[in-house]
Amino acid sequence: MPNPPNPARRSQSSRRAILAAAAELCSELGYGQVTIEAIAARAGASKKTIYRWWPSKGAVMLELIDETATITAAHPDTGDLAADLRTQLSAVIDLLTPAHTSPVAGLIAEALNDPDLARDLRDRLIKPRIARFKERMRRAQDAGQLSPEVDLDVALDLLYGPLYHRFVLHLGMPDADHLDVLIAHALRAVDPSTNT
Amino acid sequence: MPNPPNPARRSQSSRRAILAAAAELCSELGYGQVTIEAIAARAGASKKTIYRWWPSKGAVMLELIDETATITAAHPDTGDLAADLRTQLSAVIDLLTPAHTSPVAGLIAEALNDPDLARDLRDRLIKPRIARFKERMRRAQDAGQLSPEVDLDVALDLLYGPLYHRFVLHLGMPDADHLDVLIAHALRAVDPSTNT
Amino acid sequence: MPNPPNPARRSQSSRRAILAAAAELCSELGYGQVTIEAIAARAGASKKTIYRWWPSKGAVMLELIDETATITAAHPDTGDLAADLRTQLSAVIDLLTPAHTSPVAGLIAEALNDPDLARDLRDRLIKPRIARFKERMRRAQDAGQLSPEVDLDVALDLLYGPLYHRFVLHLGMPDADHLDVLIAHALRAVDPSTNT
Amino acid sequence: MPNPPNPARRSQSSRRAILAAAAELCSELGYGQVTIEAIAARAGASKKTIYRWWPSKGAVMLELIDETATITAAHPDTGDLAADLRTQLSAVIDLLTPAHTSPVAGLIAEALNDPDLARDLRDRLIKPRIARFKERMRRAQDAGQLSPEVDLDVALDLLYGPLYHRFVLHLGMPDADHLDVLIAHALRAVDPSTNT
DNA sequence: TTCTAAGCGAGACGGTACGTCTCGTCTTGAT
DNA sequence: ATCAAGACGAGACGTACCGTCTCGCTTAGAA
Known part of the structure; x- marks a missing residue:
């Protein structure tokens, strides 16, 4: 029932904003203070959008590093x-x-x-x-x-x-x-x- | 005035129970699932007692390992x-x-x-x-x-x-x-x- | 320019499916559990289609009752x-x-x-x-x-x-x-x- | 396991602040706009404290009215x-x-x-x-x-x-x-x- | 018969609130 | 004064719907 999302329709601008927000927050506050909430707020993205494409904060950071x-x-x-x-x-x-x-x-x-x-x-x-x-x-x-x-x-x-x-x-x-x-x-x- | 606690009056039985509870929980549930709450509950100790003598869960574990x-x-x-x-x-x-x-x-x-x-x-x-x-x-x-x-x-x-x-x-x-x-x-x- | 939709081109089969889905969900789950999401899923309709013709879930139900x-x-x-x-x-x-x-x-x-x-x-x-x-x-x-x-x-x-x-x-x-x-x-x- | 809270230790000041916040928000924004989040924020209380003593927003309002x-x-x-x-x-x-x-x-x-x-x-x-x-x-x-x-x-x-x-x-x-x-x-x- | 403009399904998006969880602090009463 | 017990403010968690949006795909008449 909970269909996996369709990558073809993924918003690249959201993805970029989320990774950028994660990078900024990490350098400003430190890795431990980065939260999904804060990333979403900084990126102007919805938490749901983050959870749709990444299972955890660590997965976001991994993609960022990659x-x-x-x-x-x-x-x-x-x-x-x-x-x-x-x-x-x-x-x-x-x-x-x-x-x-x-x-x-x-x-x-x-x-x-x-x-x-x-x-x-x-x-x-x-x-x-x-x-x-x-x-x-x-x-x-x-x-x-x-x-x-x-x-x-x-x-x-x-x-x-x-x-x-x-x-x-x-x-x-x-x-x-x-x-x-x-x-x-x-x-x-x-x-x-x-x-x- | 948050006076530092007086080590002389420290309950050794509480200390032992807390360290033992931490060890048990860690082996049973894994390090990540160990919380101060769980240690206090398992040890029959108050959270306040733990915070009085250790600054964090990590400090408890360090003492345990030591x-x-x-x-x-x-x-x-x-x-x-x-x-x-x-x-x-x-x-x-x-x-x-x-x-x-x-x-x-x-x-x-x-x-x-x-x-x-x-x-x-x-x-x-x-x-x-x-x-x-x-x-x-x-x-x-x-x-x-x-x-x-x-x-x-x-x-x-x-x-x-x-x-x-x-x-x-x-x-x-x-x-x-x-x-x-x-x-x-x-x-x-x-x-x-x-x-x- | 958000033109109002043209009723002449409205799909009657969608309309019927939406009202039927609303009725079924209401009797199965209770009024409070009926959501636009659930109606759309049950009816095989798009949320957009519902919002195009009704302003709210209540309006759908009103038409159903009527x-x-x-x-x-x-x-x-x-x-x-x-x-x-x-x-x-x-x-x-x-x-x-x-x-x-x-x-x-x-x-x-x-x-x-x-x-x-x-x-x-x-x-x-x-x-x-x-x-x-x-x-x-x-x-x-x-x-x-x-x-x-x-x-x-x-x-x-x-x-x-x-x-x-x-x-x-x-x-x-x-x-x-x-x-x-x-x-x-x-x-x-x-x-x-x-x-x- | 999830012990019911002990009413004897309940904070009356929190209770009063929560009911007062609920009353204010209702008269300012209307009943429908009152949320547990908003009550907690206005009252300076934690959401957990509200959920500890009332099962729902309606229960808070009922006590307020009573x-x-x-x-x-x-x-x-x-x-x-x-x-x-x-x-x-x-x-x-x-x-x-x-x-x-x-x-x-x-x-x-x-x-x-x-x-x-x-x-x-x-x-x-x-x-x-x-x-x-x-x-x-x-x-x-x-x-x-x-x-x-x-x-x-x-x-x-x-x-x-x-x-x-x-x-x-x-x-x-x-x-x-x-x-x-x-x-x-x-x-x-x-x-x-x-x-x- | 092809064109074109709309409705349609699907579903990703920014949001808001939910109800739960854990944290570290604070309060109470017993020892 | 320390302790067990546990309520408290704070705030992140992951979920559910909201209402909007963009995307291709029918599906008409109109050309």
């Missing part, structure tokens, strides 16, 4: 792997900072208590970005910058792990120099031949 | 560093799993949107455990199991980072074999002389 | 005035009962908070029926069954008043015997020569 | 029955007029679509007032102003019926003169010896 954070997904390829990784990891740090008003940080926190959202977060945001990370790493292997033996899953854990470890336990993000140290350790761990 | 999870803080010392790390990291994984009913996972999530709680989490739970990790590592250095040059902060990041990275992005915890692989990589990264 | 309840308007004339009045007043009681699913009762309730609807109710439903009541009474006067001096407005009040009084204050409708008593009193009041 | 309209229940006794009835019936007319902002009129309308409210309206408001009407009539009988044979239920119907008949069908309330005519007819109907 649109906004495409840049971060793009791994540069200057030929210098370590430098390119530093560039990309710095972008991730910026995405997570400051935690209070970061949609990504808030979404990650919310997903920890919402299995549906967790699945969407992983499948729609994280996995594609992991795929692009691995593409970049394979290009490095093809170009002889990295041993073809390297386990890319381990590389992922060692490169991104420290960031999320520090983020989630509030230990402070590494500065530029320390980021270099971490990258150098990670690359050496997976590829002892690396001479960084 | 009492419960002392074991995990203890790093074994069998003389085999890699094996001891595997034991301890496995215990950490168990503490975070299953995310839905784990007080630690819930507390970490909540702290991401509550700066006061984040500070308490870091200073009262995390930092002491990091100190014990470093003590164990220093013992390994003293025993010649590990190079005295090793940067223990980097080691911390490389060993624990992968766990939190996977936990927070819902990528699945490593199984026993993979955990060994990760530990071996981390130790090799910080101490190339390691022959694991 | 079509249905023509019988009640017909005052029988067997030559026995008291008996004929009992017949007609019984029909009115049936129209108002049970209050929960009676379109007439619901419409009367709704009109109490909607002046436009109240006017339509009075002018399109009530006044024509009052006129037929007075015609019957005048025939009784012409036939010598009732004094030509009788004030027909007072007679109307005394005959129908008790019904609406009891209806609106939920005092229970008179049974057949009590109805006779009321009619006898009313006729005696307006025409002391009546020997009932 | 407190306010005690005067109307009082039948004067000057020794002149017809005059006293005119006084009291005029007061009833005033209570019902203007329909738009009259809490009584609105409540009557609402009760027509809410059986629970209808029962409360009848038992808490109407029946006690009918009892006082009958007391006054019995005093008239005792004083020899009215025949002891008179059926007081019929008298009630004939005296009040015309008012509710006209009210509910929007036929216009009787003016003072016409009210006298109606009272005279009603008294004559129940007591032919009356010489009014």
